[in-house]
Amino acid sequence: xxxxxxxxxxxxLAKSFGPDTAxxxxxxxxxxxxxxxxxxxxxxxGKSTLLxxxxxxxxxxxxxxxxxxxxxxxxxxGKQRQKIRRQIGFVFQNHGLVKxxxxxxxxxxxxxGMTRGWRAVHQAIAPSEWREAGLSALNAVxxxxxxxxxADQLSGGQSQRVAIARALVRNPRLIIADxxxxxxxxxxxxxxxxxxxxxxxxxxxxLVFTSHDMDHAARYADRIVALKAGxxxxxxxxxxxxxxxxxxxxxx
Amino acid sequence: MSSxxxxxxxxxxxRLSSLSALEFTVLIIVxxxxxxxxxxxxxxxQRFVEGLPRMFKLVERMVPPNTDPQFLxxxxxxxxxxxxxxxAGTAIGIALSIPIAWMSARxxxxxxxxxxxxxxxxxxxxxxxxxxxxxIFVASVGLGAVAGTMTxxxxxxxxxxxxxxxxxxxxxxxxxxxxxxxxxxxxxVLCGAVIPDAMPSFINTGLFALEKAVRSSVVLxxxxxxxxxxxxxxxxxxxxxxxASAIILAIFVIVLLMEHLxxxxxxxxx
Ligand SMILES: Nc1ncnc2c1ncn2[C@@H]1O[C@H](COP(=O)(O)OP(=O)(O)O)[C@@H](O)[C@H]1O
Ligand SMILES: [Mg+2]
Numbered sequence: 096x097x098x099x100x101x102x103x104x105x106x107x108l109a110k111s112f113g114p115d116t117a118x119x120x121x122x123x124x125x126x127x128x129x130x131x132x133x134x135x136x137x138x139x140x141g142k143s144t145l146l147x148x149x150x151x152x153x154x155x156x157x158x159x160x161x162x163x164x165x166x167x168x169x170x171x172x173g174k175q176r177q178k179i180r181r182q183i184g185f186v187f188q189n190h191g192l193v194k195x196x197x198x199x200x201x202x203x204x205x206x207x208g209m210t211r212g213w214r215a216v217h218q219a220i221a222p223s224e225w226r227e228a229g230l231s232a233l234n235a236v237x238x239x240x241x242x243x244x245x246a247d248q249l250s251g252g253q254s255q256r257v258a259i260a261r262a263l264v265r266n267p268r269l270i271i272a273d274x275x276x277x278x279x280x281x282x283x284x285x286x287x288x289x290x291x292x293x294x295x296x297x298x299x300x301x302l303v304f305t306s307h308d309m310d311h312a313a314r315y316a317d318r319i320v321a322l323k324a325g326x327x328x329x330x331x332x333x334x335x336x337x338x339x340x341x342x343x344x345x346x347x
Numbered sequence: 348m349s350s351x352x353x354x355x356x357x358x359x360x361x362r363l364s365s366l367s368a369l370e371f372t373v374l375i376i377v378x379x380x381x382x383x384x385x386x387x388x389x390x391x392x393q394r395f396v397e398g399l400p401r402m403f404k405l406v407e408r409m410v411p412p413n414t415d416p417q418f419l420x421x422x423x424x425x426x427x428x429x430x431x432x433x434x435a436g437t438a439i440g441i442a443l444s445i446p447i448a449w450m451s452a453r454x455x456x457x458x459x460x461x462x463x464x465x466x467x468x469x470x471x472x473x474x475x476x477x478x479x480x481x482x483i484f485v486a487s488v489g490l491g492a493v494a495g496t497m498t499x500x501x502x503x504x505x506x507x508x509x510x511x512x513x514x515x516x517x518x519x520x521x522x523x524x525x526x527x528x529x530x531x532x533x534x535x536v537l538c539g540a541v542i543p544d545a546m547p548s549f550i551n552t553g554l555f556a557l558e559k560a561v562r563s564s565v566v567l568x569x570x571x572x573x574x575x576x577x578x579x580x581x582x583x584x585x586x587x588x589x590x591a592s593a594i595i596l597a598i599f600v601i602v603l604l605m606e607h608l609x610x611x612x613x614x615x616x617x
Contacts, residue, residue, distance in 0.1 A: 150528060173532075180530030191525025195543045204539055208530025216539035258525075265529070 109157035133316035142305040181208040184262025186272035194247040202229040205264035232260040252283040272304040309341040409592035429574035433560040436499020448511035473505030492573030514548035
């Protein structure tokens, strides 16, 4: 029945952090290869929690998630989890850069988890292919000239783009990005989103990103999944989502 | 503001906050212990007055300090040895402290439950005083600088092991989570995210350890663990007070220089 292969399948996923505080309930979601999916919802809707569930960063309360053919909750060892995670790029909401290292070192970190990944801990000891890959990833986000700048000297938009370059450099099958434009002003936000969606399209990378900006979702995603109070409110191709639908997502 | 309050109303506020019976008892006991201790072991005025002339006599016999070139050369060689003990001990101690701190740092350690074993070792190293370690090592490896260096190593692990672990625990969590999310192992997260973030604190702690090591390596010789302290002990044992004063001056200069140097380095690296 499926023409394209299925990278992620959530079945009846539920997550709560304590008794009677369900953050996510009854989530059924499929992500197919080559898609660009936006996950939208207001603050506290559970977007970040859902993204972290996709790569097993916290245990599920109910249901299952199968990512790249493996079910995280059924994987006992860290090694097996690592094997799946190394095919995925993850961009955190607060970027998660190492502040005292240069942009290039941070991008080369994207190679950690690969075979002999320890050489990616710092650009100075990285193999030259990895340094080159790091520089071309920085080039792709137009930050090549900031390669030697320390992360704590970068602006919010630059730091966001370094985080994106770190995800791109490993040439993953899938990138999951949490609010990749949230900390940016509108102009920089659009620029980053445009670069990001073009780069993933050009390299055949599946992209799942969250946003609380309806404009970003409508413009850059092929498909929009709306979360409201921990449940899926709708899940449709973006050309079938009206302005009205979007407004309803953000209304109580 | 307080125009309506009667100025005498403050008399209703007790000058002393009232004590509970337990607090009062504890206070009395503490007071008694202090008085008894002073009575037992501190110099009585009489003893002090009697000792004073002898102290002056000692100082008199100390001046002028011995400036015989041959003697000064021997002292210089001993000072070099003292420094070597401090530097070698600190360097090896810091190198060993990093893995030990990693094993014992909460949230960073690759061991789940075993971390406390390493924490306890570090506490044990820290709480036993350096002269006691020196006695133990002199008894086991014999007199000389090697015992001194081993003492400094243990002392440095006790100090750096603790503060390195605290710096690792305080390191920014977000990059660690980000690297974990892309499949990095514990060791690469340590090298890629934790250590770079904790580096300023490591350097600061390391410089303090060096300063501490110079100070302790000076006295280690008193129990036979090498360095300048050994000469000082000989000088006192043989009543060569002019030698002793020269050695004390040399120690004073060297410790002062060291403090100045580490202060400069701290400013340079912070
Ligand atoms: N680690 C956690 N412990 C307890 N509650 C959490 C935790 N993470 C998220 N939550 C709660 O889950 C809800 C959804 O959070 P989140 O997934 O971050 O929402 P969003 O990303 O859509 O803004 C919030 O109410 C938040 O307080
Ligand atoms: Mg969020």
